[in-house]
Amino acid sequence: xxxxxxxxxxxxxxxxxxxxxxxxxxxxxxxxxxxxxxxxxxxxxxxxxxxxxxxxxxxxxxxxxxxxxxxxxxxxxxxxxxxxxxxxxxxxxxxxxx
Numbered sequence: 021x022x023x024x025x026x027x028x029x030x031x032x033x034x035x036x037x038x039x040x041x042x043x044x045x046x047x048x049x050x051x052x053x054x055x056x057x058x059x060x061x062x063x064x065x066x067x068x069x070x071x072x073x074x075x076x077x078x079x080x081x082x083x084x085x086x087x088x089x090x091x092x093x094x095x096x097x098x099x100x101x102x103x104x105x106x107x108x109x110x111x112x113x114x115x116x117x118x
Contacts (some may be wrong), residue, residue: 025051075103 025036027044034045040055078096
């Protein structure tokens with residue numbers, strides 16, 4: 021839907037596609053700076069949440085010795101088994117709670 025909006029900076033009317041990143045045709049300022057700021061904050065929150073909920077697993081490097089690779093593999097196995105058990109318990113609680 022195409023419409024027009026009055027620029028809050030210069031006061032001229034410009035075409036507006038209801039996109040927060042739309043700019044004035046005359047002064048090139050944002051037509052809706054508040055919506056643009058909300059959109060940027062929302063993207064930052066999504067990025068922060070995706071970083072927050074990632075699991076740091078043990079990394080096995082190709083240049084590690086075979087002894088180190090063995091112990092890292094065992095540790096990684098315990099790490100994955102622990103995550104599987106915790107996930108199963110949380111799923112079981114969710115199912116039993118209804």
